[in-house]
Amino acid sequence: xxxxxxxxxxxxxxEPDAVRALAAEALAAGVAPAEVLRGGLIAGMTVVGDAFxxxxxxxxxxxxxxxxxxxxxxxxxxxxxxxxxxxxxRVVLGTVRGDLHxxxxxxxxxxxxxxxxxxxxLGVDVPPERFVDSAVEHGAAVIGxxxxxxxxxxxMREVVALVRERGLADRIKVIVGxxxxxEAFAREIGADxxxxxxxxxxxxxxxxxGAA
Amino acid sequence: MSGAxxxxxxxxxxxxxxxxxxxxxxxxxxxxxxxxxxxxxxLDAPEIVGAIARRYLEAxxxxxxxxxxxxxxxxxxxxxxxxxxxxxxxxAVELVxxxxxxxxxxSGSVGPTGTLLAPLGPARPAxxxxxxxxQIAALAAAGADLLCVETMIDLAEALLAVQAAKRVAPAVxxxxxxxxxxxxxxxxxxxxxxxxxxxxxxxEAGAEVVGANCGNGIEGMVAVVAELTRHAAVPVxxxxxxxxxxxxxxxxxxxxxxxxxxxxxxxxxxxxxRLLGGCCGTTPAHIGALRAVLAA
Numbered sequence: 048x049x050x051x052x053x054x055x056x057x058x059x060x061x062e063p064d065a066v067r068a069l070a071a072e073a074l075a076a077g078v079a080p081a082e083v084l085r086g087g088l089i090a091g092m093t094v095v096g097d098a099f100x101x102x103x104x105x106x107x108x109x110x111x112x113x114x115x116x117x118x119x120x121x122x123x124x125x126x127x128x129x130x131x132x133x134x135x136x137r138v139v140l141g142t143v144r145g146d147l148h149x150x151x152x153x154x155x156x157x158x159x160x161x162x163x164x165x166x167x168x169l170g171v172d173v174p175p176e177r178f179v180d181s182a183v184e185h186g187a188a189v190i191g192x193x194x195x196x197x198x199x200x201x202x203m204r205e206v207v208a209l210v211r212e213r214g215l216a217d218r219i220k221v222i223v224g225x226x227x228x229x230e231a232f233a234r235e236i237g238a239d240x241x242x243x244x245x246x247x248x249x250x251x252x253x254x255x256x257g258a259a
Numbered sequence: 260m261s262g263a264x265x266x267x268x269x270x271x272x273x274x275x276x277x278x279x280x281x282x283x284x285x286x287x288x289x290x291x292x293x294x295x296x297x298x299x300x301x302l303d304a305p306e307i308v309g310a311i312a313r314r315y316l317e318a319x320x321x322x323x324x325x326x327x328x329x330x331x332x333x334x335x336x337x338x339x340x341x342x343x344x345x346x347x348x349x350x351a352v353e354l355v356x357x358x359x360x361x362x363x364x365x366s367g368s369v370g371p372t373g374t375l376l377a378p379l380g381p382a383r384p385a386x387x388x389x390x391x392x393x394q395i396a397a398l399a400a401a402g403a404d405l406l407c408v409e410t411m412i413d414l415a416e417a418l419l420a421v422q423a424a425k426r427v428a429p430a431v432x433x434x435x436x437x438x439x440x441x442x443x444x445x446x447x448x449x450x451x452x453x454x455x456x457x458x459x460x461x462x463e464a465g466a467e468v469v470g471a472n473c474g475n476g477i478e479g480m481v482a483v484v485a486e487l488t489r490h491a492a493v494p495v496x497x498x499x500x501x502x503x504x505x506x507x508x509x510x511x512x513x514x515x516x517x518x519x520x521x522x523x524x525x526x527x528x529x530x531x532x533r534l535l536g537g538c539c540g541t542t543p544a545h546i547g548a549l550r551a552v553l554a555a
Binding site for chain 1: 282283286291292293294295297337373375378379380412442443444447448449450451503504505506509511539540
């Protein structure tokens with residue numbers, strides 16, 4: 048089995064020490080850092096995302112895999128920064144105003160990062176202005192908003208409205224998700240995308256980036 | 260009826276009806292702003308809490324839940340209310356007791372802390388258990404007849420809550436329910452807990468009733484209840500929500516109305532549920548309809 052496949056497998060198994068060691072071994076063997084990222088870490092997280100979508104694995108497995116991927120990224124980062132690796136796109140993420148629940152949002156961030164996106168995580172309880180200002184400042188093509196509570200989800204509407212009000216709708220797309228949300232709700236508030244869960248968010252963000 | 264009396268009825272196979280949602284009613288009817296903690300209402304507008312309890316009582320609920328879903332100090336801290344933990348939980352029981360008098364039991368709601376346990380997240384088990392103990396001690400001291408540990412996705416956290424209850428309030432019965440989702444591979448919580456595992460472990464930890472709450476509407480709950488019943492040595496509780504909300508004219512509307520809810524309730528009883536109530540989006544009208552159909 049080649050090194051990159053072994054890295055991907057150890058990411059999938061959630062083994063940070065093994066991923067760290069194998070990533071260092073690959074670099075020492077002359078594999079380009081971008082290739083270790085793409086063919087090892089991202090390949091592993093893609094398998095994890097797909098398995099989670101089918102509920103062959105669950106949240107704990109995804110979180111452990113994400114940690115393993117992070118340990119590999121730490122090994123690669125000094126060299127990646129020097130090489131300037133192009134990303135799949137930039138996404139601003141956060142939970143809607145008033146919502147402090149970040150498990151789902153963090154998972155989306157992990158899986159987007161695992162798919163090669165550059166993720167700017169604004170944290171929890173994010174006001175609409177901050178979503179839009181940050182997207183403009185960082186040149187993000189997508190704003191992702193998460194809500195766990197039926198008591199906060201209506202606030203997503205304000206972010207969509209603000210993007211339009213500022214005339215940014217053609218270059219910034221808004222995707223929403225979270226346990227109480229439906230496709231119909233996303234459509235009703237005028238969001239560009241909806242994701243049923245964190246794993247399907249990756250595919251939808253890819254589509255939106257292509258459309259932006 | 261006492262907590263012990265309730266258990267005896269459930270164990271005899273009787274069906275008992277509890278109340279429906281609190282948080283969504285507070286938003287719809289009390290003007291609670293989106294994102295504000297429902298526990299705030301206990302301090303700021305106690306008369307609204309009493310009014311909701313009375314409406315559920317009049318609708319036929321035999322168990323009234325306290326507005327303390329986010330009442331652990333860990334969760335209250337996010338709203339700067341941690342130092343009010345005892346006051347909030349005590350007042351919540353008192354307000355419901357005033358409404359219930361001797362006509363209904365008061366059930367102290369205990370929800371998740373909202374953080375993940377190590378190694379997946381930052382929370383240490385001892386810290387989470389201490390948070391549950393503090394809330395449950397306050398609920399029990401104020402006279403809660405039972406405790407409902409609800410909307411859990413992580414079995415480890417649910418077990419910490421049940422164990423905390425058994426340590427600080429051993430005489431108070433515990434209803435422990437988790438939130439499951441049907442998947443192509445069967446029923447699981449998002450953390451991967453099956454109804455079989457939940458039913459066995461929660462009962463082993465001392466929960467006198469186990470079950471499911473929230474989810475995605477009442478229809479999907481039938482399979483969940485059937486699974487729980489197959490594996491539970493104790494009575495099974497179920498509190499479905501009224502589906503996932505839609506936005507209509509700027510307001511959230513739940514798709515499953517009282518008639519729909521009541522029409523599907525007999526299937527839950529047939530699947531083994533003995534303690535029934537409602538979660539997000541259900542109202543006193545849902546409980547009234549439930550009562551009418553199950554009494555028929």
